[in-house]
Amino acid sequence: EVQLVESGGGLVQPGRSLRLSCVTSGFTFDDYAMHWVRQAPGKGLEWVSGISWNSISIGYSDSVKGRFSISRDNAKNSLYLQMNSLRVEDTALYYCTKDLPGMKGNFDYWGQGTLVTVSS
């Protein structure tokens, strides 16, 4: 059974940093691209960042470029999101998602999310 379990969310002040983690199981992690997708309270989905299986291809949304950094550790079956210079508008539920083969944005498995609240 495929499982994606996010952690690391919480309440943080504007301008501070937070690191999200996603531990996976049930599939061959280093065969697939992975992504972070967020959803602000009561709002729609927003793609945040994605990384290919070998970490060579990486992308960010314009809203987080230069502030967030995605990485993965294939030996630990884990995905990470380092979030710096956090803003109030980064408040959201952050989902870890798995892509189908390739890096095409076909998110076939989702975690339950970890909530990040940015507030003073």
Place this chain on the structure above:
Amino acid sequence: QSALTQPPSASGSPGQSVTISCTGTSSDVGGYDYVSWYQQHPGKAPKLLIYDVSRRPSGVPNRFSGSKSGNTASLTVSGLQAEDEADYYCNSHAGSNSFVFGTGTKLTVL
């Protein structure tokens, strides 16, 4: 990376068909055959319904179908059922390892 445009709401009676549109540009929807659709029930994680414009993952009923013409993709739900009431989102490759979601559509089964 502007969000793809979807109608805020759609509705239909049980058994009817409803189509939800997703309009982008030649830099995203029109430029790639990598459009996917997701269903999200309240308080739940999204579920993949359609990928690569028109392909269905195993386990997704064939009542759900996808298509694309130019810069607009569409999701059609046939034979509407009560459990289809949910939010629906499209997503497209937008070049340079980036992706963009649609604004979302709330589907109501009357």
